[in-house]
Amino acid sequence: MPDDAGTLLRSFLNNALRRQTQRRIRDFGGYEIGKRRKPDVIDAIADEVAEFLCTYLDIKANGRPATKEGVVLAIARALGNVSDELAYRLTSRDDDAWRTVCESVAVFLEARMEFDQKPYDGSLTARSNYNGWKDWEVIVSGERPRGKWRHAWKEKPGDDFIGFDGETCMGRIFKIDLTGSDERWYWLMAADGSPRRGWPAAGYEASARSAACRVERIYFALVKGEARVGYR
Known part of the structure; x- marks a missing residue:
């Protein structure tokens, strides 16, 4: 599998798994190591993660x-292989534990399936002249991020x-560096289960600045409760 597709798979897994509710994570990990875990929650987690992967x-x-x-079945089997100790560490939002789980699920899936980027066809956003966005929605040259952005992995600074x-x-x-293609910075929203109001959950831009913006x-x-213009 191409390195860029492998990176996408791991990033999407990380996003989809870590956005699970605290209740689900607690049910999966238990209240002590190996205590009060609820295996039936695995199917719900796997279904949501699979929906995300199949979309992108x-x-x-x-x-x-x-x-x-x-x-769904493959993800559920991979999650079922997570040890009691590792699962419990997820309940405290242990970054190393999350990274280990994401990697183990990715390796399990890669041994059984092939993954590649899905060509962008405009189906996830409104049709437009550029990158799925209408002319008035394009990130302008002078726009700058106003939030705080930090490296996803403290021990491995990178893009x-x-x-x-x-x-x-x-x-x-x-x-993601694509051979023979323009540079792309992918972006993913941190979903919390609230209505999307017509806004896409993922996409790409030509620069880090544009993606952050x-x-x-x-x-x-979404914080203001504003729907995307033209959304029905």
Whole structure:
């Protein structure tokens, strides 16, 4: 699998898994190591993660398009392999534990399926002249991020950042180098289960500045309860 697709898979897994509610994480991890875990919550987590992956990635199994049900089953099996100790560490938002779980799920999936970028066809956003956005929605040259952005991995600084509005996570941006293509900075919103009001949950821009501004535009619009213009 191409490195860029592998990076996307891990980033999407990290986003989809870590946005689970605290209740689900507690049910998955338990209240002590190996105590009061609820295995049935795995199916709900796997279903939501699979929905996210199937939306933004092209997934194949044995050379054929994978079904969502097949992806759900694979994710559920991977999560079922997580040890009691590691699962419990997730309840305290242990970054190392989350990274280990995301990597183990990614490796499990990669051994059974093929992943690639899904060509952007405009289906996730309104049709427009540029990158899925209407002319008036394009990030202008003088616009600057106003939140606080920091490296996603403290021990490995790179082209991967998380943005905060105070203590609230707004979203994430990261760069994928595509051979023969323009540079792309992907962005992901930190979903909290609230209505999306027509705003997409992920996309890409041509620079880190534009990607960060895109996340902030959507985040602050949602905070204000504003729907995207033209959304029905």
